[in-house]
Amino acid sequence: MTDATPELAIGIDIGGTKIAAGLVDTEGRIRVRRETPTEPGEGPAAVIARTAELVRAFDGEVGESLGVGVGVAGLVRARDGVVAQAPNLRWEDVALGPELSAALGGRAVRLDNDANAAAVGEVWAGAARGRAHVIVITLGTGVGGGLILDGSVYRGARSVGAELGHITVDPDGPVCGCGNPGCLEALASGTAVGRIARERLVTAPDVASSLRSGAIEAVTARDVVAAAEAGDAFSKALLGETGVWLGVALASFVNLFNPEAIVIGGGMAAAGDLILAPARREMERRAFTAALEGVEIVLATLGNDAGIVGAAALVLDPKLAGLAFAREARDTPLTPAEAIEALTFHCGSNPNVEDPRWEQGFLSMLRPYKGLRPEVYDHLVQCVRTLLPHLKSAPKLDRRVISSLWGICHLARYWGLHPDGMLRRNGLITEEDQATLERWIEELSYDLMSILDGGEGAEGPLA
Numbered sequence: 158m159t160d161a162t163p164e165l166a167i168g169i170d171i172g173g174t175k176i177a178a179g180l181v182d183t184e185g186r187i188r189v190r191r192e193t194p195t196e197p198g199e200g201p202a203a204v205i206a207r208t209a210e211l212v213r214a215f216d217g218e219v220g221e222s223l224g225v226g227v228g229v230a231g232l233v234r235a236r237d238g239v240v241a242q243a244p245n246l247r248w249e250d251v252a253l254g255p256e257l258s259a260a261l262g263g264r265a266v267r268l269d270n271d272a273n274a275a276a277v278g279e280v281w282a283g284a285a286r287g288r289a290h291v292i293v294i295t296l297g298t299g300v301g302g303g304l305i306l307d308g309s310v311y312r313g314a315r316s317v318g319a320e321l322g323h324i325t326v327d328p329d330g331p332v333c334g335c336g337n338p339g340c341l342e343a344l345a346s347g348t349a350v351g352r353i354a355r356e357r358l359v360t361a362p363d364v365a366s367s368l369r370s371g372a373i374e375a376v377t378a379r380d381v382v383a384a385a386e387a388g389d390a391f392s393k394a395l396l397g398e399t400g401v402w403l404g405v406a407l408a409s410f411v412n413l414f415n416p417e418a419i420v421i422g423g424g425m426a427a428a429g430d431l432i433l434a435p436a437r438r439e440m441e442r443r444a445f446t447a448a449l450e451g452v453e454i455v456l457a458t459l460g461n462d463a464g465i466v467g468a469a470a471l472v473l474d475p476k477l478a479g480l481a482f483a484r485e486a487r488d489t490p491l492t493p494a495e496a497i498e499a500l501t502f503h504c505g506s507n508p509n510v511e512d513p514r515w516e517q518g519f520l521s522m523l524r525p526y527k528g529l530r531p532e533v534y535d536h537l538v539q540c541v542r543t544l545l546p547h548l549k550s551a552p553k554l555d556r557r558v559i560s561s562l563w564g565i566c567h568l569a570r571y572w573g574l575h576p577d578g579m580l581r582r583n584g585l586i587t588e589e590d591q592a593t594l595e596r597w598i599e600e601l602s603y604d605l606m607s608i609l610d611g612g613e614g615a616e617g618p619l620a
């Protein structure tokens with residue numbers, strides 16, 4: 158990777174049966190593709206070693222160490238690269254990001270769950286390319302979701318948000334795999350449509366359907382879609398109902414997020430207007446007119462490649478990928494004592510705020526910024542000077558102040574923004590990354606000062 162924007166990255170999709178990887182360019186094209194069996198039974202270390210091997214195989218073609226983005230099914234803490242839970246891999250608390258990075262000699266690795274990666278892919282290079290406010294719903298075996306808000310993927314306070322498939326659409330509906338009755342997933346996933354079709358064919362034996370020509374217990378959602386397309390009224394009605402449930406959920410999402418586009422992907426999307434037309438009608442019946450204005454429902458275009466392409470986009474488009482540590486730092490409620498502790502840890506100074514050395518140490522945290530544009534640097538000095546008296550009366554500290562400050566510390570310490578800093582020297586951070594971070598620091602510090610002045614804080618990109 159050079160100082161210029163990286164033009165290639167490696168995107169990896171780790172599933173229960175295979176690890177699929179692609180060399181992806183900035184147009185979202187997969188130039189080279191590789192895969193290897195996951196073999197989760199061999200344990201996380203073996204899976205990580207196999208993934209590293211897969212990554213190194215690309216080096217022969219491009220002759221350089223590209224950044225790596227990884228999507229994995231499960232609960233993923235994007236901020237620290239830990240897979241908290243991945244049932245199909247039987248993983249718990251696996252530090253996949255750091256361990257894969259170590260196995261690759263310290264190469265940059267960004268991690269997210271597969272649904273977020275797929276959503277990022279569709280917005281970066283697929284059906285909603287270039288849009289800033291997008292809901293992505295994948296109607297597959299389950300119902301996955303991703304939220305792109307204000308141009309960045311939204312993960313929530315603990316990175317486990319945007320589970321759009323587990324919103325309740327029918328309080329008395331069938332019990333979902335998650336245990337809750339009436340989730341969208343229990344009514345509109347491929348699994349659900351197959352199950353409902355089989356149940357009805359059995360419980361209403363006199364209703365005619367072309368699905369009866371084969372074994373009822375073998376009927377799948379795919380058969381239902383094919384039969385509906387061929388004109389089977391029973392199947393068309395069932396997909397119509399599926400569309401209505403989807404529309405109920407979409408109406409809530411539209412009122413909540415006022416998206417520009419809703420992308421529908423996954424196997425059930427093959428049903429096209431058989432599902433989408435009733436979904437659109439139901440959504441329009443329920444949602445606010447103002448929020449509906451201009452909302453497009455579009456079909457996903459990347460198909461099974463969305464995971465690989467989106468994982469690469471985590472590296473190639475840091476704004477869209479959302480620099481999670483900073484966002485979450487703002488979302489994490491800290492007591493003033495915890496904040497002082499965290500700041501002390503990050504600034505390497507004395508924990509006693511009354512000690513004059515604390516002030517000195519605190520100002521020294523600005524040293525990494527000396528290579529930034531002078532106005533950004535001056536701004537930060539001013540910001541810290543304004544803040545110090547407030548720090549000495551810790552109970553006055555508002556969580557937003559602490560979070561902003563903590564974000565700044567993270568940016569300074571972990572990203573080594575100085576042009577001669579470690580990350581720049583090793584080509585792990587591009588000029589574009591640096592420009593983005595500079596802008597964020599500037600906005601964080603504006604935000605901070607505005608709060609200290611008694612305001613609400615500016616709505617920066619991290620708000």
Ligand SMILES: [Zn+2]
Pocket residue numbers: 322323324333334335336337340342343
């Ligand atoms: Zn559920």
